[in-house]
Amino acid sequence: ALAQEAVKIGLILPMTGPFASTGRQIEAAAKLYMQQHGDTVAGKKIQLILKDDTGVADVTKRLAQELIVNDKIAVMAGFGLTPLALAPAPLATQAKVPQVVMAAATATITEASPYIVRTSFTLPQATVPMAEWAAKNDIKKVVTLVSDYGPGIDAEKAFTSAFTAKGGQVENLRVPLANPDFSPFLQKVADAKPDALFVFVPSGIGAQFMKQFVERGLDKSGIKLIGPGDVTDDDILNGMGDVALGAITTHHYSAAHDSPENKSFVEAFKKANNGMRPNFMAVGGYDGMHLIYEGLKKTNGQGGQALIDAMKGMSWTSPRGPVSIDPQTRDIVQNIYVRKVERKDGELYNVEFATIPNVKDPVKAAK
Ligand code: DHB
Known part of the structure; x- marks a missing residue:
């Protein structure tokens, strides 16, 4: 017989450009997973092929095409x-190559191909619990400020409908995704004097937002900062300083999550990466590799239809808590935690204080 063919995983990430922190976190997590679990699955060698799409969708699509046609990957991941995540979806369908979305979080992504499975989260999944917490905690008037693209619009809509259903009042503002200047929007927020400002910006951008929040004097305005946890991302939270203290967010992962699985994950991740703290992107990458490894074990190393079928319904204990892949939607079902930024052992963390268990994406659950 011929020498065993390697099973190839194409990992496509923004390793350069404004979203390089997402790429850096996911690459580190995927490599940690392989270091801990070996590079042989079902008797076959696993080969990880990392490509930098620089954050440009046309590049993602071209790289996916090359990985499918030239490298004959069994599965593609990252995004x-x-x-x-949307650009290569038609290629996943055509070639029957599973596409594991480890980062992107607009609710509709999993509907773009039956070969997409997701280990990150959806914005409505993380956001509805925020609206419910706000309504119960004496917040009556909110301004939402979101990056003007898929996940921001998902967050805005999910918050607005859940919060107004509980009698709250909402004003919506959207800021461009590329090179955002928050200051004119923050001036509007200062003038509107809401009880809380609800913010969604993608991972890595929260620090820029916080800087302008302070420059506009909003930290001294008494307006509470709330939102899904992307703005207080663990990669940059500790660098934000005391302005972040007290921010209330809802999300699926905190580096401070109190479990034995998370303690060993955070410790190993930091040790392998010069002290870098894992954020929610890292846990999406780590769990994505787990899903691929366990799926390949079930299929004896086969990709394609067999692999996506093997992934449906899988459940495991992640560093974030218990998770499963919804067999109908291929989205992840997970706990959403309510957290408050606090100082812990001299560093800023999102400290979890309440848990909403086993949350599905509410957009698809309502269909
Ligand atoms: C997306 C990107 C992010 O960095 C994030 O925190 C949430 C969503 C996205 O583009 O889907």
């Missing part, structure tokens, strides 16, 4: 932003 740091919504447009980067």
Whole structure:
């Protein structure tokens, strides 16, 4: 017989450009997973092929095409932003190559191909619990400020409908995704004097937002900062300083999550990466590799239809808590935690204080 063919995983990420922190976190997590679990699955060698799409969707699509045609990958993974996850979806369908979305979080992404499976989250999944918490905690008037593209619009809509259903009042603002200048929007927020400002910006951008929040004096305005946890991302949270203290967010992962699985994940991740703290992107990458490894074990190393079928319904204990892949939607079902930024052992963390268990994407659950 011929020498065993390697099973190839194409990992496409923004390794350069404004969203490089997402690529850096996911690459580190995928490599940690392989270091801990070996590079042989079902008797076959696993080969990880990393490609930098620079955050440009046309590049993601071209790289996916090359990986499918030339490298004959069994599965593709990564996808740091919504447009980067949508671009290769028709190729996944055509070639029957599973596409594991480890980062992008617009609800509709999994509907773009029956070969897409997701290990990150959806914005409505993370956001509805925020609206419910706000309504119960004496917040009556909110301004939403979101990046003007898929996940921001998902967050805005999910928050607005859930919060107004509980009698709250909402004003919506959208800021461009590329090179955002928050200051004119923050001036509007200062003038509107809401009880809370709800913010969604993608991972890595929260620090820029916080800087302008302070420059506009909003940290001293008494307006509470709330939102899904992307704005207080663990990769940059500790660098934000005391302005972030007290921010309330809802999300699926905190580096401070109190479980034995997370303690060992955070410790190993930091050790392998010069002290870098894993964020929610890292856990999406780590769990995505777990899903691929366990799926390949079930299929004896085969990709294609067998692999996507093997992934449906799978459940495991992630560093974030218990998770499963919804066999109908191929989205991840997971706990959403309510957290508050606090100082812990001298560093800023999103400290979880309440849990909403086993949350499905509410957009698809309602269909
Ligand atoms: C997306 C990107 C992010 O960095 C994030 O935190 C949430 C969503 C996206 O483009 O889907």
